[in-house]
Amino acid sequence: MSGSSYFSVLTLAAGTVLVCAVAILWLASIRAVISMVAVQGASLGLVAVVLGVHLHDAGLLAAAAVVVVVKAVVIPVLLGRASGSDSGSRESRPLVNVPASLVASAALIVLAFVTGRGVAHFVGTRAGALVPIGIATMLIGFFVLVARRRPTFQIVGLLMVDNGIALTAFLCTAGFPFLIELGVSFDVLLGVVVLMVLSQRLRLEFGDVDLDELQELHD
């Protein structure tokens, strides 16, 4: 793969990750959000593949495979199944409404670019220049966690944070040693599974809940 096409594909894939993040913020339908998660996972995998090919790193390619399997296939499927009957529902009353969220995400992206510049500069590669995208994705994921009420959205937010960080990791260091990468992915998978189990239990025990109603425990 030639240098420039490598970089444009990489940019495209990384950009897609961020666009998905913004889209998730924009969307209200849970089903649409889950498909966005799948797209984001796939894009992340694409980033890893591109990097792996570029760097001739078999470990990275394996990691990419794991990422794609876990984040683009398994988790969206599980999410879709878990939200089951719930999947048609929507985030009707987000804590921060969509326009404000979009403005916030813009601010977060700016923040990410400002703060990520140092790291990007330090990495020194062309891929490294994309690091702010990873950070931005992470921040937007965090924002989703703060601003959305539905349990599924929080799971998604958590995934976005993870994806953002994974993206940063790929761009910075071309990923961790494979075993660790595997462990990380496995942990994420388990985390999501646990959360889904929990949300299911919540629904079973208390019916359809907004997370905001979970305020029984406080001082």
Added chain:
Amino acid sequence: MDAGSCNGCEIEIASIFSPTYDAERFGIRLEASPRHCDGLLVTGPVTRNMAAPLRKTFDAVPQPRVVVAVGDCARDCGVFRGAYGVEGAVSDVVPVDLEIPGCPPDPAAIVRALRGLAGT
């Protein structure tokens, strides 16, 4: 001690310490506590309510002690004799050593009687 008098005798007793009679020059003084006394001056007929206090007061005076019944009422109940609230004369309640007659008695008589008791 006023055992039920009309206060006539008290006024006379008080007056013996005035400059006119000045009983203090003979060493005669009123004391605040029966414990400090040599004797009791009892006035008035002894009423039912005052009989017990009179006995207590008499008891409180250290021996040797004297009781002086001052005035007619104290001697024999005077005009109150036989009244329903009257227990009797002082001598019916406590032993009396000296009686000073009069209604009320003359201060000079009181001083004289007391001097006689003290031997001065």
Added chain:
Amino acid sequence: MSTGWSITSMSAISLLQVVLVIVGGPLLLGFMRKVRCRMEGRVGPPVHQPLLDLRKMAGRERTRPEHASWVFPLAPVVLVATTLVVAAVAPLLATDPAFGWSADLFAVVFLLLLGSVSLALGALDTGTAFGGMGASRAMTIGALAEPALLVAILALSVPAHSSNLPTIIIRSLAHPAWLATPERVLALVAFVIVIVAESGRLPVDNPSTHLELTMIHEAMMLEYAGPDLALVKLAESMRLVVLFTLLADLFVPWGIATSPGPWHLAVALASTAGKLVVLGAALAVFEVTVAKLRLFRVPELLAGAFVLATLAVLSTLVVP
């Protein structure tokens, strides 16, 4: 101070002082009573009447409230004994009675306080309302008089660099100029107020009152009879003499015997008697002319004494 005084003469002086106090106390009271009666236009009892009273009381019966403990009969004894100890060691007639070196002003104060406390305890032991009332009031006044007294003593002790009584007296004899200093005058006033309060005289307390509710000192002895009463009364008069003599010796020391010899002693005896007569008369006159203060005004008087005494101390520092 141990200059030429033999043990014998010192002991003799102590004995003389004790006798003086025992006899002089009642006489002083009799004298004061006489002065009062005269001022009120009466003849009054003879001067030795208190002595006669004491003899009469001694012969009477002792009584004791049935629930009282041994404190009740012990109190008069302690009261008298404390006064006698002071009388024996304090330089009343001569600067060096036996054990005069131990006659510390602070010690004198605490000894007299012991007497007051024991009388108050005796009064409380009777379990009557008046005993408690008297003890409460007397101790309140005592507690407030104490600081004024001690600070006044401090004012006297500072120039002498000692609170030892003979030392103070000898040094002020040596430096008569001290006697006219402002701190002396201030301390004198404080002293007088305290003595009046402590010995239960007008305007703090009326010793001849018959009304229990107004009593302070008298209320404490209401239960005593016979010899016990005699002891309490005697002690009362003795304390007055001791305090007066000390007052006189501290502020007008001339006449006190500074060396042994019957002649010196005679002079001392005469001068002391003179001083006592003057003081007694002054107090008697004063008592006739003032009314008793309300109990709750007394602290103001004593606070005033305290301030005067403090000023006295401070002025010892300002005027070296």
Added chain:
Amino acid sequence: MLLMTILVLPLLGGTAVALGRGRTWSAWAAVASNGGALALGIIAAVRVLREGPLSGARGTLRADALSVFMVIVIGAISLLASWLGVRTPARAPEDGHRNPERSAVYGVLVQAFVGFMILAVLAANVGVLWVAVEATTIVTAFLVGFRRTRGSLEASWKYIVICSVGIALAFLGTVFVYLAALHAGGHSAHALDWTSLMAHARHFDPSLMRLAFGLLVLGYGTKVGLAPMHTWLPDAHSQAPAPVSALMSGVLLTVAFYAILRFKAVTDVALGPGFARTLLVIVGLLSLALAASLLIAQRDYKRMLAYSSIEHMGLIALGAAAGIRLAIAAVLLHILGHGLAKSVLFLTSGEILTAEGTSRIDGVRSLVARRPALGGLFGVGLVALLGLPPFSLFTSELVMVRAEFEVGLGWAAVLAMVAMVVVFIAVVGHARHMLLGPAGPPRPAGSSGVTAPPPRWVAAPLIGGLVVCGFIGVFAWPLSGLLTAAARVVAT
């Protein structure tokens, strides 16, 4: 081999529980396995002191003095917690053990939890450490929500969401460290090993390390319970079954702190001591202030203990900020002492909850008079926790203050002391209401049911825990060598 055995032993216990389907003997097997881990930890400590760091599993595991110390802490507290956990299945309604299957699940999860913690401290590699810590989150999430009440589900939701985010940030920090390490010439396979990090730290890029350490403190700090990401802690600790709370509060927090401590050593080499110190002082004081403020009006005694954990983590952070060897040794002693005292307290509070039926402070009265064993244990535990002698927390707090003064953090020590006094006032006030007072008439039926005092074998480990906590506070010899050696690992 030794390290591998230590790691596997708790998992074997877990297997036994699984095979035994949660029957009592299998639970005891788990206890034994944890005891074994403790014993092996002590053996490892002796060997480390004598021979230097051990390694195992082809370099994946590595134990220096600090690691074995943490293994001992984990072993001791998991022994306590699993011991009390044996009894848990017998008590159906409160802790949600409705059937043996569930108690088997419970036992397996607890053993996995212990295993992951041991892995975290024995891992030679930063990445493995991260994986292990994240794994503890997942395992304990089930344990927190084990009772399936609304409260426990809520708590476990918060727990896992907040901790996952936090730990993700730690991952980002780790990525940056890795980046710095690669640039400093590390070999990619081993660049994340502690030894390699320490060796190359001098060449790490300072600005990158600043960011990395900030993220690591924030991230691992979440698991430690340091402000401002502490928010999951009171909920999770108050809702989890008592043995789980004990394990979480007693060791999980400090295992996460172990990670911070390690990274701090790297950062100190890269940046000098000032940077990490500032950061740790800020979070430490913030945590202390927060714990103190929220303890004042506390109404739930398990939450009270949880906030007290935040307080102690703040103290530990301040101690670590001081950074000199003395301070680190004190921090480690504090970790052990706090672990023992806090786990005993959580376990006792579990018994109290069972007996009294409420975890509200005002629902419990006159405990010392009515239930002397529980009241006494709780009271003595609090004495230990409040840093009074003869318990080791007193010594370690004192030494930390000393160290803070020595490095010029006296002002922080003063502020910490103020916070500690407030905590003391608050806790004493709550404890007084719970513990003291007349026995009074028996409580109305229905609130508690039959309340026999806990059997001797239940009280014994709790008493033992406190005795050990006192013992190490007075006697220096069993630990001082290990503490100094461990401090030397992360403090220069």
Added chain:
Amino acid sequence: MTAALLVATALMGLAGTAAGAIAPVRFRIALSSALTIAACALGFVVGAEVLHSGHAAVVHTTTLMPLASFSLALDRFGALFVVITAVVGICAMIFRFGYDGQGLASRTASSILPLFVTSLLLVPAASNVTTFLFLWELMAITSLLLVLTDHARRSEVQVAGQWYAVMTQLGAAALILGLVLLATRSGSQSFAVIAVRSAHLPAWVRSTAFVLAVVGFGSKAGAVPLHVWLPRAHPEAPGPVSALMSAAMVNLGVYGIVRVGMGLLSGGPAWWWLLVMGLGALSAMFGSLHSATSKDLKRLLAYSTTDNVGLMLLGVGASGLFADTGHRALALLALVAALLHVVFHAVFKGSLFLSASSVHQAAGSTDLDQLGGLLRRMPVSGPIFLVGGLAIAALPPFCGFVSEWLLLQSMLHGLPSGDVAIAVAMPIGVGVLALTGGLTAFTFTKAIGIGLLGLPRTQDAERAGEVGRPMWIGAGLLAVLCLVFGVAPFLVIPSVVDAAGAVPGLHLAGALTRGWNVALPGVPGMLAPGLVAIGLVGFGGLVALGRHLVQQRPVRLTEAWGCGRELQTARMEYTATSFGEPLTRVFEDVLSPARDVDVSHLAESRYYTEAAVIHTTIDDAFERRVYRPADRMLVRWGAVARRVPNGSVHRYLAFGLVALIVVLVVLA
């Protein structure tokens, strides 16, 4: 040798603890008390030997105290306190054999009490910062637990315990900071090294450390305004414990101030000592006023402890002031006076607290208004209290008199020194001393007169009888000491001079005793307590003999004179409240008493009063004005803080997001 004995003391005390914890119920008290007595006896021997020989007993080990070392070095100054504690401890433990009240027989209390005594014995020996703080806090926690012994029966105990815990922790925090500051700045934990190097420390370090130490030790000593726990905790503790706390533990506060101020810091500027004197004056005034108006016997004693601590601090402050202005002999004199007061206070307050506990056990109450007539009913314990009361009121021939006299003398002789600070401080000191002296006399007249004399006011008091022999032996030993030391102070003064001489830089130009007498070196000033006693007994005997001789009839027992009234009962008696009423009224502005008048009317007519009850309650002004508002503020802050974490996971995550953004912005 002394070192070995010191170790033996500690071990014996620990054996007592063990015995209390594991011995069977039948032997528990006997065994733990006996072992504690043995520990005290050993402590006494060590202390006496060190006082005598001047060779410090040194124990040092790194086996104890992780990350530090355990280090004891008992010098003469500390030895004095060890001896005091030992004596009080022995008496309190003997007392305990007969004492059955307030749950002291429980396993917990039996095991903690020996530990408490041991820590009291060892604190003055501690010679490095860690050891000192360890023992100090051990003492605090054990005493706290002992105060709480009777919590199940009386709710006051809980409140008292809480106050005590909080105040002692405040003090401990100050102490830790102060001592650690000193230790780190001088580069060593060892007291000896600190004492050498402290002179080179910057002034602010020295002053900060001193002020913190004064706060820390002052709170333990019960100095106003840190005293609020004391009048609550001391009365609520079981008898022997309250005696130990009041007679032995508060001393250590004074010990600490001297040890830090004069020992470790070798003296300091005048304002330090004026601060100490100010605290002392305030404590003395406040304590004596409150004890004069208290109506509970033990509360009265507790406030009187504050009062006496004030006097000790006055002495210590004066000593420091003299030392600062170069009057070394005077400094020693004042310190000796203060230490002598410590000794004597221990003796009389010990006997008072123990006999007050006897009263409690016999009559079921310590409320003076529930007592009365006990002197006849308790023919031994009553006189013991009487002796203690007279001694504390500084009346000859008892011991309090001697120390107050010395204190007065030291201030008197300091006056002409010409220094302004001294010139202002000393007269105030004397005034305070005098006022408290008067008030103390008032207080104990009340305590003895209302509590022991007169008529019993309740049935319980009526039925009271003498307590068991161990109890009055324990209290009686101390009462005997009151008299012995009052008559023959030469028995203790040389030792106290030695102890004070261990403080660096102080020396005396001669002996303080001459024969049986107390004599000031270099100035005319002498006290002959023996002579006074002989005079009192002699004259008293003569007077009593005379009275006996003139007496012609036997003493007649009669009803007390009640104006001839029927029903002369105990209800007519003056109560403690009424006794204190004039004084309360005089000091109304300071005490601000609250009066409640409950009037109930007869059912038949509203115009006739059936009963009128007046309650006068006197609150502690510092408690009301300082501590309660502070507590309210804290509670309000807690309520505000509680609202921040409201349970919303979103809010929690928002905290995290903000923190993350801050980290990114600041660090990247």
